[in-house]
Amino acid sequence: MSAILQIEGLVKRFGGLTATDHVTLDVREGEIHALIGPNGAGKSTLINQLCGELVSDEGTIRLAGTDVTQRPETDRIGMGLGRTFQIASLLQESTVRENVGLAVQAHVGHNMRLFDRRMARRDVWTEADAMIAESGLHGRGDTLVSDLSHGEKKQLELIMALAGNPRLLLLDEPMAGLGQFESQRMIEQLGALRGKFSMLLVEHDMDAVYALADRISVLVYGRVIMTGTAEEIRESAEVREAYLGAEEDV
Amino acid sequence: MKHLLSAAILLALFIALPFIADAVGQSSLMILGARMLAYAIAAASLNLILGYGGMVSFGHAAFFGVGAYVVGILAYHAGGDPLLGFIPGTNQMLITLPVAMIVSGLVALVIGALSLRTGGVQFIMITLAFAQMLFFFFVSLTAYGGDDGLIISRTNALFGLNMRNRMTLYFVTLVIAVLFFLVLWRIVHSSFGGILAGLRQNERRMSAMGIPAYRYKLVAFVLSGMGVGLAGALEANLLRFASPDMMHWIKSGDLIIMIILGGVGTFFGPIIGAAAFMLLEFYLAGWTEHWPLILGAILLVVVLGTKGGIGGLISRLTGGRT
Numbered sequence: 349m350s351a352i353l354q355i356e357g358l359v360k361r362f363g364g365l366t367a368t369d370h371v372t373l374d375v376r377e378g379e380i381h382a383l384i385g386p387n388g389a390g391k392s393t394l395i396n397q398l399c400g401e402l403v404s405d406e407g408t409i410r411l412a413g414t415d416v417t418q419r420p421e422t423d424r425i426g427m428g429l430g431r432t433f434q435i436a437s438l439l440q441e442s443t444v445r446e447n448v449g450l451a452v453q454a455h456v457g458h459n460m461r462l463f464d465r466r467m468a469r470r471d472v473w474t475e476a477d478a479m480i481a482e483s484g485l486h487g488r489g490d491t492l493v494s495d496l497s498h499g500e501k502k503q504l505e506l507i508m509a510l511a512g513n514p515r516l517l518l519l520d521e522p523m524a525g526l527g528q529f530e531s532q533r534m535i536e537q538l539g540a541l542r543g544k545f546s547m548l549l550v551e552h553d554m555d556a557v558y559a560l561a562d563r564i565s566v567l568v569y570g571r572v573i574m575t576g577t578a579e580e581i582r583e584s585a586e587v588r589e590a591y592l593g594a595e596e597d598v
Numbered sequence: 599m600k601h602l603l604s605a606a607i608l609l610a611l612f613i614a615l616p617f618i619a620d621a622v623g624q625s626s627l628m629i630l631g632a633r634m635l636a637y638a639i640a641a642a643s644l645n646l647i648l649g650y651g652g653m654v655s656f657g658h659a660a661f662f663g664v665g666a667y668v669v670g671i672l673a674y675h676a677g678g679d680p681l682l683g684f685i686p687g688t689n690q691m692l693i694t695l696p697v698a699m700i701v702s703g704l705v706a707l708v709i710g711a712l713s714l715r716t717g718g719v720q721f722i723m724i725t726l727a728f729a730q731m732l733f734f735f736f737v738s739l740t741a742y743g744g745d746d747g748l749i750i751s752r753t754n755a756l757f758g759l760n761m762r763n764r765m766t767l768y769f770v771t772l773v774i775a776v777l778f779f780l781v782l783w784r785i786v787h788s789s790f791g792g793i794l795a796g797l798r799q800n801e802r803r804m805s806a807m808g809i810p811a812y813r814y815k816l817v818a819f820v821l822s823g824m825g826v827g828l829a830g831a832l833e834a835n836l837l838r839f840a841s842p843d844m845m846h847w848i849k850s851g852d853l854i855i856m857i858i859l860g861g862v863g864t865f866f867g868p869i870i871g872a873a874a875f876m877l878l879e880f881y882l883a884g885w886t887e888h889w890p891l892i893l894g895a896i897l898l899v900v901v902l903g904t905k906g907g908i909g910g911l912i913s914r915l916t917g918g919r920t
Contacts (some may be wrong), residue, residue: 399806425808437797437806450796453789454807460817461789463781469789512807 352377352400352516352546358407360393364532367393369570370407375516375548380538384581386591390570391550392434395520398548399431400424412515430514434550436501436519438493444504445489451511468486472543476511483507484533499530506537516546523553535559547583558582566591604866609776616768628764630837632771634876636832640855641868642688643825648854649863650786652798656722656850657709657729659831661702661823663845665830667736668698670748670840691754691761693773695831702827703820705732710819714812726847733747736842747841752833761835771832778828779869785821786865794818798863826853854895859900861909 358371367390375381385391396402398409400421409417416424434468439447453459453472467473469495480489484503488496496504502522509517519567522538523531535556538547542560551557558578565575568590574581612631619627640662647653669872672694688694713724742748753761761767785791793814796804801811834840843849852875860871878896882889904911 386751401802401805414858420810421805422808422810425806431806433803433806437800437803439796439803441799442795446792450792450804453792454804454809459789459793459809459814462821464788465784466787466789466792508803509806 350377351375352412353548354408354410354413355394355398355404356408356410358394358397359405359410360390360397360402361405363453366570368404368567369395371567371570371572373565373572373575375546376562377546378543379562380542380547380549380560382551382564383461383567384551384554384557384564384591385567389567391567392520393570394567395431395548395550398424398518399429425512425514428515429518430509430512430516430545430587431518431525432505432520432522434524436498436505438501438508440493440494440503443490444485444493444496445473445476447504448479448511449473449505450487451508452476452479455512477495484537498525499527502526502530502534503537506534510541510545516547516548517541519547519549519551521550521552523556525552531556558566570593600726601865607777608825608866608869611773612775616765620765623846625764628768628875630880631654632768633833634873635771635775636829636836637853637856637872637876638869639775639832640826641853641860641872642779642782642865643829643856644853645863645868646782646785646794646825647815647818647822648857650791650798651794651815653714653815653819653866654722655713655725655819655822655856656854657713657725657727658822658853659845659849660709660729660732660849661706661826662830662833662849662853663732663840663842664702664705664737666834666840666844667742667748667830668701668793668827669694669754669831669834670750671742672697673750673752673754674748689752689754690730691756691770691835694754695828697887698827698831699824702830703824706820706823706827707816710816710823714815714819726850728849729845729850733842733845733847736845743841745842747839747843750834750838750840753760755836767836774828774832778825782825783865785808790814790817829918854866857891857907859897861907864906867907867909870912871907874908 353375355374356369356372359366360368371394383391393402397404400419404417408415411424411427411429414427416427439450450471452475456471480486485500488500506522522534526534531553538560549560561578563575564578564581565572566581566587573590574584574587615631619625644655645653656823671681672687675681675691676689678687680686694776700745707729709725711729716724737745753767755761756770756872759766759770793809797811797814805811830844856875857868859874860869861867878893879889882892900907
């Protein structure tokens with residue numbers, strides 16, 4: 349299976365703090381690769397390096413074989429990268445439909461048209477309406493984002509990332525702050541996407557990780573200490589020691 | 599439908615204004631009305647980036663002044679020596695207004711390309727600095743009047759119309775304003791307009807969707823500069839005068855006040871705001887030289903007492919959402 353994402357020796361320093369320290373890992377085509385680690389391990393920094401928000405100090409990032417290390421975020425998105433944010437980052441003053449519509453429009457293109465009628469673009473709104481209808485936000489299209497619950501905002505984050513039809517999804521803690529029911533629904537939704545999209549899943553919820561991940565990498569103090577299957581990670585004394593402490597189960 | 603009704607009411611008021619002015623024997627109200635339209639164009643142009651795009655420029659008076667000086671300088675060279683030895687002067691409105699928009703747009707391209715690399719307070723200060731640089735440049739440009747400004751001997755000609763007639767000049771301005779607002783309406787509701795509104799709300803999200811914010815903001819900035827340049831060109835025709843004061847930072851402040859008075863980020867707000875500002879200035883200045891003090895108090899009441907300016911207040915009183 350070829351790798352959609354290859355990271356080699358990736359480093360990010362903030363002054364004297366090394367947030368990611370020679371991180372090397374890959375995500376294979378169609379794979380769900382989870383990245384776990386305690387708070388402050390550098391998971392979100394890595395996501396931001398991968399999408400181009402942060403410039404890496406060392407190392408290379410290859411997306412579908414192309415070196416994108418020096419490319420800006422918008423280029424990487426154009427090459428098939430999609431992302432969600434740990435804290436939902438949406439257009440708060442707009443409705444769900446407008447958010448999804450804009451995400452679809454951004455992907456479809458023709459965004460510099462000055463004199464067309466945006467609301468009359470069938471290529472955008474047919475797709476946006478279909479995406480909302482198939483999601484957990486069915487019937488909520490006209491609701492303002494500011495009126496959505498936390499779980500609904502997380503749902504919308506995912507829909508907007510999918511609107512770009514990405515080859516690789518970077519999911520930054522999609523279960524964060526969700527209740528049990530909402531978490532379960534999100535797990536089912538991500539599970540349904542297995543094989544259609546490759547995913548790098550950053551997550552604290554170990555039930556979700558074990559349910560979804562094909563492989564898991566463990567990041568501690570900016571370093572990947574182990575990559576393996578759920579079973580291998582669960583049985584690793586090194587991971588238990590470094591991640592949660594020797595007495596606890598991972 | 600509601601927008602159409604608002605447009606119809608505003609248009610009816612502006613069509614009626616010269617006839618009312620004629621009836622009450624105050625023909626100067628026609629020029630005031632025409633200047634309201636020019637400032638409405640300027641405020642609405644600034645609102646494109648400020649209200650819809652979230653970019654608070656404090657230097658848009660620069661484009662207003664550039665537009666005015668294009669009309670003045672072209673008129674100055676009409677029938678005389680060419681500008682820079684090869685650009686013939688003209689007083690044909692069909693040439694001066696587009697040239698004013700193009701030159702203002704080019705100046706906006708330079709200022710925007712540099713200032714949009716910053717954000718927040720830095721952006722405000724850099725746009726202000728550029729405008730003040732242009733202000734002092736024209737103050738020192740003695741060939742075109744320097745500090746005293748440039749008198750334009752004749753209003754620009756258009757299709758053989760008698761442009762000395764105030765009614766004619768008013769309606770020419772009104773037609774240009776209507777055309778401008780039709781174009782602006784299309785831009786605001788276009789694919790580009792949607793991206794611009796998205797950038798105002800959440801630039802990070804838009805970048806994550808593959809939208810290069812800088813490019814879209816720069817286009818908006820240039821379009822905005824062109825609109826304000828058009829307004830400056832109209833103002834120069836109405837006053838038959840162009841002066842450095844037109845690009846002073848106080849003028850930039852006036853444009854922002856107009857937008858706040860009418861309603862930030864609304865289509866009709868800047869028109870209402872410009873009309874309110876000009877009326878207040880006209881009547882308060884006739885009453886006391888300390889009129890800005892009263893204007894300040896009114897602005898405070900509007901900002902604190904109305905959510906969304908006068909336009910927002912009217913909308914709520916008539917059952918609208920904001």
